[in-house]
Amino acid sequence: AQKVTQAQTEISVVEKEDVTLDCVYETRDTTYYLFWYKQPPSGELVFLIRRNSFDEQNEISGRYSWNFQKSTSSFNFTITASQVVDSAVYFCALSERGAAGNKLTFGGGTRVLVKP
Amino acid sequence: GAVVSQHPSRVICKSGTSVKIECRSLDFQATTMFWYRQFPKQSLMLMATSNEGSKATYEQGVEKDKFLINHASLTLSTLTVTSAHPEDSSFYICSARDRRGKVGPEQYFGPGTRLTVT
Numbered sequence: 001a002q003k004v005t006q007a008q009t010e011i012s013v014v015e016k017e018d019v020t021l022d023c024v025y026e027t028r029d030t031t032y033y034l035f036w037y038k039q040p041p042s043g044e045l046v047f048l049i050r051r052n053s054f055d056e057q058n059e060i061s062g063r064y065s066w067n068f069q070k071s072t073s074s075f076n077f078t079i080t081a082s083q084v085v086d087s088a089v090y091f092c093a094l095s096e097r098g099a100a101g102n103k104l105t106f107g108g109g110t111r112v113l114v115k116p
Numbered sequence: 117g118a119v120v121s122q123h124p125s126r127v128i129c130k131s132g133t134s135v136k137i138e139c140r141s142l143d144f145q146a147t148t149m150f151w152y153r154q155f156p157k158q159s160l161m162l163m164a165t166s167n168e169g170s171k172a173t174y175e176q177g178v179e180k181d182k183f184l185i186n187h188a189s190l191t192l193s194t195l196t197v198t199s200a201h202p203e204d205s206s207f208y209i210c211s212a213r214d215r216r217g218k219v220g221p222e223q224y225f226g227p228g229t230r231l232t233v234t
Contacts, residue, residue, distance in 0.1 A: 037225075043227065044227040045228075103165055105162075106160045111157075
């Protein structure tokens with residue numbers, strides 16, 4: 001069974017600080033996909049990134065960066081120079097290839113509050 | 117591209133009534149649609165997976181007679197909450213998978229429907 005753990009339930013930072021969100025996953029599959037989503041107060045999920053299990057390269061997109069480490073089953077997300085607009089709940093999710101319908105398993109989410 | 121809509125965005129109904137939520141893929145055909153429920157300050161929990169033209173597959177603990185799912189076409193799935201009670205109040209989110217997607221489990225999410233049962 002697949003499982004995603006986001007140990008941090010809430011993080012509060014001051015604007016311009018960096019913030020790292022942890023994500024640890026469990027799966028028996030060798031082929032799987034990892035995602036990060038942002039959920040602002042409006043509720044709509046915003047897709048941030050998808051990474052497959054064979055691609056361990058770290059990725060940077062603007063102020064966002066992701067660190068995928070298969071050896072520790074982690075897929076951490078860092079927001080550099082945080083802004084108030086980054087305040088949201090962030091979810092890490094896992095999908096196993098071949099799982100019925102490729103269903104997603106979400107972590108518990110981390111609420112990020114960026115104060116001005 | 118890959119837009120998913122939900123209707124209504126917000127609904128209030130009385131206890132004991134039924135309410136239907138629609139999920140539409142606007143610019144692609146979806147072989148598979150998913151329905152999630154999210155309680156306040158909690159994560160998304162998958163309720164069921166629906167495939168066009170066949171019965172939905174429900175997750176353990178989800179009452180299929182209470183949450184009726186119909187996926188009658190490649191662009192529309194509906195979730196009907198029957199005999200709703202206050203404990204059914206939640207944020208319901210659908211997602212759809214593009215039938216053309218052969219690689220990767222891309223799911224496109226709708227904006228969600230907030231259900232309040234009084």
